[in-house]
Ligand code: ATP
């Protein structure tokens with residue numbers, strides 16, 4: 001198959017063409033970061049307008065770079081949800097128009113299934129497996145018995161990891177999105193500020209990061225009140241070490257408890273070097289096969305949407321042209337429809 005996929009759930013306008021769910025023929029990612037930076041975060045209305053401005057050109061560019069013609073496409077895939085409704089709508093309208101005009105099937109796709117299946121760009125996936133999803137809006141442990149089956153066994157009770165990274169970064173004076181800045185500071189730091197680990201109940205696979213975030217804000221505010229320098233690097237390192245320790249520990253425990261054959265890391269925070277390194281080391285010690293998508297497929301991209309859409313393509317499970325963007329779509333719902 002040759003699937004063209006459109007992703008506009010947040011602040012990246014991205015279109016990719018992917019062969020057989022694993023071979024990326026083209027991947028165009030237009031980030032709106034520069035536009036949103038001035039506001040310190042994503043402004044939904046601005047995101048929608050930006051998507052509208054660029055979507056047509058980006059589709060054309062992705063097709064041209066893939067070295068194919070529109071008529072060679074097998075299907076048009078699009079992120080149906082979850083995400084910002086106005087932003088999703090732009091991609092959904094573009095995908096419907098394209099599918100209708102070309103007479104090709106449409107495949108509405110789940111954004112997080114996309115993040116998970118970005119691991120197909122690394123190799124085949126062995127089931128049952130466990131996915132650790134760490135992104136701007138999600139922090140989840142997903143048990144996958146078979147291909148395309150999803151069982152949420154743990155989730156964040158408050159902030160998502162990426163969200164916590166962005167808020168901590170902001171308190172430390174870095175621009176949106178702050179994750180990469182905190183990552184860099186943490187790895188450069190020579191000292192570390194000790195911060196709490198939040199484990200919740202001993203048997204829980206849930207997460208909580210708002211307490212840690214508040215602890216960081218307290219340390220920052222205390223320094224400012226005393227007129228001392230904020231220990232930016234040491235705080236970043238303390239924060240990252242706390243986050244990474246909890247994520248690694250819970251993911252490894254889940255893999256063992258569910259007898260998973262493999263651990264898949266995914267989502268924007270999977271680009272975090274501290275996490276990639278710590279998880280690789282620990283999985284190495286435990287003998288757990290781990291896959292992590294290449295950096296460019298960790299944050300939002302159309303290629304991962306095509307990889308997930310390929311599951312539906314194989315089952316000829318297509319989406320009617322009158323489908324709607326679903327900003328709250330769950331993984332389980334997507335799997336069953
Ligand atoms: P979701 O996928 O849950 O809908 P999203 O699509 O907005 O949310 P992603 O694109 O998957 O989020 O990831 C973006 C997040 O990843 C941001 O919060 C960003 O700070 C974070 N991030 C990116 N790189 C790094 C890094 N190196 N270290 C930590 N966080 C990072």
Ligand code: MG
Nearest residue numbers: 010011012300
């Ligand atoms: Mg983004």
Ligand code: FE
Nearest residue numbers: 135268299300
């Ligand atoms: Fe995402």
